[in-house]
Amino acid sequence: MSVTFNEISTKLASKNPIVIMRKNINISNYYYIEDNFDKLNSYSLYICKLSNFPKEFKTDKIINFLIIVDINIKYDLFQLKNCNILILEDNKINLYKLLENLQDIINVNADIIASSNSIIDAISQNECIGDIIKIIYNYLQNPIIISNSANYLCYHDGDNLTNDDTIWDDYIKYNYPDPYYLEKIYYDIKFGQSISSKSDSHIIDYLDIMEHRVLTCPIKINNLNIAYIYVLESNKPFTKEDMRVLNILGKILAPSIINDTRFTYCENTQIDSIFYYLLSCDNTQPHFLEKTCEILNLEVYSNFFLLNINFSKEEMKIEKLKELYDLIKSVFFNQFVFIYKNQICILYITKDDNPNKFKIYSKYFLDICEKYNLSVGISDIFFNLHDIKIAYKQTLKALDYSTISADKNHINYYSDFMLTDLVYEFLINENTDNIIDLNFKEFINSASEEYLEMMKLFVDNNGNIKKTADELHVHYNTLKYRLSKIRDEYCIDFEDLNYIIKLKLSYIALDFISNT
The missing domain is CATH 1.10.10.2840 (PucR C-terminal helix-turn-helix domain)
Structure with a gap:
């Protein structure tokens, strides 16, 4: 968490320095010196006049100098080994102004360190993620959103800023991004590659549908995306320091997010996102669903069944979940397989109107159920994708009632437990x-x-x-x-x-x- 020598030289580019760089060292402090060149370290920038610079200077480690040429004595600074050097002419600079500039550059880094320390302190005191987001918002001064890997909104801050961005406002209002925004990010190959392969932040520029640019950073666990941070450039322009802060935030937040139920693992595909939206949102917006399904070429009306695969009582780690997900996907390759709340679900589309009349599983799938000790809950038929939440609850009931049934089966139809459900609802009332x-x-x-x-x-x-x-x-x-x-x-x-x-x-x- 420091400013590099190269970044300092770039910040001072207007003063036309001569740059000699042996290694791009991270620098966390600076000093003005006139003598005592013996105890120098590699993580500071030393400002001195050429007239004070020792004629014979040797070092085994990299030392960073900003040398002001104030005399006409010839001195071949290029011969100095292990030294990063910025050379400025005395008549082109104001020393006090130069020191102020350096203080601004170094203080930016101090702000980053202070923000990082505040975040770490908040986590150590078991502060909620919402409070941690407030800390980072106070530094960034731009609206911020944290979503899960299906882009469903989990936390946000910065509502007090006026941004005049309908896409962003709808994201916060409905907890889910606009379908046209989703279409952009899902079919943006460059964005997809960056999100998949890197942990660093980068800028999304979709100004054809948004009023402002967006800075985004993935949060990864074992190289799997479990969340995203989005910042809107509505109040002040993005800086390199903002990107650094987001990178730091992503790494610091990862251990906390993995234990937050809002961030259960799910795939980062357009299909997973729409299913997560339908199952999580209390009041789904019909126009969101219609537009998204149209964009994704997904039928809203058909003969649907939902399958919900439940694991043994042991906690399923993300890597194992991903392995099992890939296996299930290979079996149901022509159906929609997605992850919701660390459960693998399958939206099964069929021409039949009864789950018992068609073969929804193969011997290979039953072998997988045996190997991983899986139980499968199957809903009744439904005809409108809007009703997938009802079907999901039916799968949960089928799984629950199967645990108290005398017959222990891997495949459990809700229809077989309909009377049980009726009796249970009666008994509790x-x-x-x-x-x-x-x-x-x-x-x-x-x-x-x-x-x-x-x-x-x-x-x-x-x-x-x-x-x-x-x-x-x-x-x-x-x-x-x-x-x-x-x-x-x-x-x-x-x-x-x-x-x-x-x-x-x-x-x-x-x-x-x-x-x-």
């Missing part, structure tokens, strides 16, 4: 006595294991006596006689189909209560 039949509860508490097993199978078979008798390997009349005994003793009407449904709901409720 009503007394259990309102859903569990009291006569049936008495039967459960007093009947033998044989009768309990018989009743469960009978209810699972929707009151079909023949099917139940066959599965129990008993005679039809034997089962009919046993059921009549239960009917007489517990007042359970097996001929009423609605009552059978109530018994099925009672079983689900009891299973749910016992498992949770």
Whole structure:
């Protein structure tokens, strides 16, 4: 975090210095000296007059000099080894003005160091990222946004500045960038290459759709982009120091961001971005979706199913998540695979209207599920991309209910748990006595294991006596006689189909209560 010798020479270019540079050293301080040339270091700039410069000067390390020629004595400064030298003529400069200029140059670096130290102090005191952004805004004095890797807005500051930039204002208003801005960054090859390969900040110039330039810097973990910093050039022009500060901020913030749930890993593609927007935003803007889908050639209306892949309880590291993501993508190569909240999701488009009627997985996919201990939740069909959030909640419920199910499967359809969901919603709002039949509860508490097993199978078979008798390997009349005994003793009407449904709901409720 320092000014280089080359940058100082560039700042003083108007004074036409002669530059001798052996190595571009970082410089953090400067001194005016008249004697005592013995204890010099490589990280300071030493200003002196030629008349005071020793005639025989030798050093084993790089030393930086700014020498003012105030006498006509010939002195071949080019012969000095290991020295970076700026040569200025005395009659072309004002010494005091020169020192002021150098102070400005070095103080800029001091500001950067001070800002960095403030950020580090804030992180060490567990300040939130929003407070840290305020610190950096106070230095940059331009509006700032931090988004996740799908460009969904997570933090921002600088709303008090008037910028007259609709694209930027909409970004803050809707938490998501304008589709035309997304189109620019996604199809800007130079931008994409810089974001992917470098951690340094650079300037985006899209003045055909924006009023101001944007300074951006990726935040990386293990060379994967997990966030972006954007600064709008609306209040003051960008400087090299601004770019340095952003580079420092990106590196300092990375460890904090990886633990922030707003910055869960997701791919940086246009498809991932639109899905993240639909799932994260409480009030999606129809015009955003319509325009973005039009730009990306994505259908808004079709037969959709959503698959949600859940991992084991162990935390999935980013590298492992990326490895698994690539595997899943190779299986569902003709579908939309994206990452949301560190879960791999698949938007499956089909001509069928029932997820059980088409083969959404292969043996290879089942092998992957076995190897990584994966559970897959599958939603009901939906026809409008706007409804993907409803489908996502269904996949989560399918995954949750599968954990309390007697049958542990890798593939779990929400439709199989619809009654479970209905019972759960009822249980959290009503007394259990309102859903569990009291006569049936008495039967459960007093009947033998044989009768309990018989009743469960009978209810699972929707009151079909023949099917139940066959599965129990008993005679039809034997089962009919046993059921009549239960009917007489517990007042359970097996001929009423609605009552059978109530018994099925009672079983689900009891299973749910016992498992949770």
